Amino acid sequence: MGAGHPKQYLDIHGRPMIWHAIRAFERHPAIARIYVVLAAEDGWWADYDWSAFAKLTALRHGGATRAESVVNGLRAMAGEVGPEDWILVHDAARPCLSRALLDKLLVELAADEIGGILAAPVADTLKREGESLRIQETVSREKLWGAQTPQMFRHALLLKALEQAGTAVTDEASALEFVGLAPRLVESDLTNLKVTYPRDLEVAAWLLGGSM
Numbered sequence: 001m002g003a004g005h006p007k008q009y010l011d012i013h014g015r016p017m018i019w020h021a022i023r024a025f026e027r028h029p030a031i032a033r034i035y036v037v038l039a040a041e042d043g044w045w046a047d048y049d050w051s052a053f054a055k056l057t058a059l060r061h062g063g064a065t066r067a068e069s070v071v072n073g074l075r076a077m078a079g080e081v082g083p084e085d086w087i088l089v090h091d092a093a094r095p096c097l098s099r100a101l102l103d104k105l106l107v108e109l110a111a112d113e114i115g116g117i118l119a120a121p122v123a124d125t126l127k128r129e130g131e132s133l134r135i136q137e138t139v140s141r142e143k144l145w146g147a148q149t150p151q152m153f154r155h156a157l158l159l160k161a162l163e164q165a166g167t168a169v170t171d172e173a174s175a176l177e178f179v180g181l182a183p184r185l186v187e188s189d190l191t192n193l194k195v196t197y198p199r200d201l202e203v204a205a206w207l208l209g210g211s212m
Contacts, residue, residue, distance in 0.1 A: 090151075117184075
């Protein structure tokens with residue numbers, strides 16, 4: 001992003017990006033608690049007012065990788081949640097999660113034995129890069145999906161899978177796959193974008209503009 005501070009604190013409509021990500025869960029009646037896993041040295045969190053979020057707890061247990069942070073968070077919350085409680089892991093850089101998509105995820109996975117993730121079918125033609133930025137080959141997009149968040153699994157199952165998979169996995173579903181399970185895909189769309197590049201921030205602001 002080229003910003004001078006972590007991107008989750010970039011401004012969207014006068015609020016840090018993570019504020020919008022949290023709000024989607026605070027508003028939903030099925031969500032009992034919200035945990036934000038922060039780096040111990042995070043000096044930005046305290047600069048903002050979080051009093052609007054009654055369900056929120058900040059855990060300063062962030063790790064060097066996403067997987068490590070999630071494991072640390074799962075361990076820290078263990079005294080307040082049950083092993084069979086659903087945990088939804090969400091990326092602070094996805095501030096535009098809609099109520100409709102959150103509803104869809106909760107409904108479609110409610111009776112699922114494993115859990116699953118929001119994901120969008122890949123629409124673009126995919127090219128594999130070769131040397132000197134030349135196309136090496138075209139990759140079939142058939143049955144390919146782009147993983148999103150939230151990713152929803154039972155507390156005990158997710159913790160066990162992440163502990164076995166290690167910190168190299170890039171999302172929670174990968175850890176479940178590592179232990180031989182097949183999480184379910186719940187179809188999402190591109191409005192649940194991940195802010196990665198500067199222009200994405202403008203798109204996120206536009207998507208959130210009507211709900212401020």
